[in-house]
Amino acid sequence: MEWGMANRLAQLIPSDGRCLFLPVDHGYFQGPTRKLEEPRKTIEPLLPYADAIFITRGVVRSSVDPDNTRPIILRVSGGTSMVGADLANEGITTDIDEVIRLNASAMGLSIFVGTDYEKDSLLSLSKLVNEGERYGIPVMAVTAVGKELEKRDARYLALCSRIAAELGARIVKTYWCEGFEKVVKGCPVPVVMAGGPRVETELEVFQFVHDGIQKGAIGVNLGRNIWQNEHPVAMIKAIRAIIHDDATPEQAQEIYDTVKNE
Numbered sequence: 206m207e208w209g210m211a212n213r214l215a216q217l218i219p220s221d222g223r224c225l226f227l228p229v230d231h232g233y234f235q236g237p238t239r240k241l242e243e244p245r246k247t248i249e250p251l252l253p254y255a256d257a258i259f260i261t262r263g264v265v266r267s268s269v270d271p272d273n274t275r276p277i278i279l280r281v282s283g284g285t286s287m288v289g290a291d292l293a294n295e296g297i298t299t300d301i302d303e304v305i306r307l308n309a310s311a312m313g314l315s316i317f318v319g320t321d322y323e324k325d326s327l328l329s330l331s332k333l334v335n336e337g338e339r340y341g342i343p344v345m346a347v348t349a350v351g352k353e354l355e356k357r358d359a360r361y362l363a364l365c366s367r368i369a370a371e372l373g374a375r376i377v378k379t380y381w382c383e384g385f386e387k388v389v390k391g392c393p394v395p396v397v398m399a400g401g402p403r404v405e406t407e408l409e410v411f412q413f414v415h416d417g418i419q420k421g422a423i424g425v426n427l428g429r430n431i432w433q434n435e436h437p438v439a440m441i442k443a444i445r446a447i448i449h450d451d452a453t454p455e456q457a458q459e460i461y462d463t464v465k466n467e
């Protein structure tokens with residue numbers, strides 16, 4: 206692997222080989238998502254605990270100080286909205302020049318396997334990989350399901366993740382699911398887990414993150430279950446402990462309870 210690519214991956218993934226990416230890109234199709242209405246207020250307290258942030262160029266420029274940040278994974282796909290005809294109809298929104306200008310450590314793009322726009326999104330991924338490899342910038346592929354949350358099963362996610370890796374993604378972001386080991390086993394590049402919509406209890410989040418790590422994920426790219434929680438700093442610290450310190454779900458719960466009461 207060339208130096209620039211290896212160096213950018215090392216910025217994103219610390220030396221223990223695990224990572225906590227904090228996504229705050231949701232506004233690119235959801236608008237002012239709950240608890241992300243004012244991105245700076247959401248991002249600033251969480252930044253010290255994130256290994257990287259997943260973010261669009263508009264929010265980086267407006268809401269993150271260049272002299273006080275973490276590595277950037279730039280969200281470079283979009284062009285659709287929650288109220289539009291089809292969430293899957295995304296394109297590439299951001300030139301490689303802009304990615305370099307913003308000193309991003311990686312680029313992220315969604316693929317929509319099994320939709321009418323499967324081919325477009327897979328060819329967009331290939332184009333992005335071609336450009337990224339030219340400049341040593343890794344691509345994180347996001348196996349998106351749009352509004353069809355029921356698609357999140359091992360067979361489908363393994364298919365999407367493998368295709369993303371075959372097309373050259375250096376990291377694949379997918380959902381945790383029952384039988385998650387099948388997804389990881391079939392994907393020859395590192396896998397990180399997305400969170401999805403907020404779940405009922407903190408413990409459920411700790412359990413699926415822990416399970417996914419045991420089954421081979423290198424970390425998470427987990428947003429709403431952190432920053433929509435009433436105690437986001439407690440949440441990110443607890444999840445960080447599972448990822449970087451091998452905490453059990455119960456130990457993570459203790460960390461959450463302690464930090465929440467401080």
Ligand code: 5RP
Nearest residue numbers: 228399400401426427428429
């Ligand atoms: C939005 C994304 C998010 O980065 C991803 O869904 C992770 O966030 P969450 O944990 O809130 O699902 O790709 O398109």
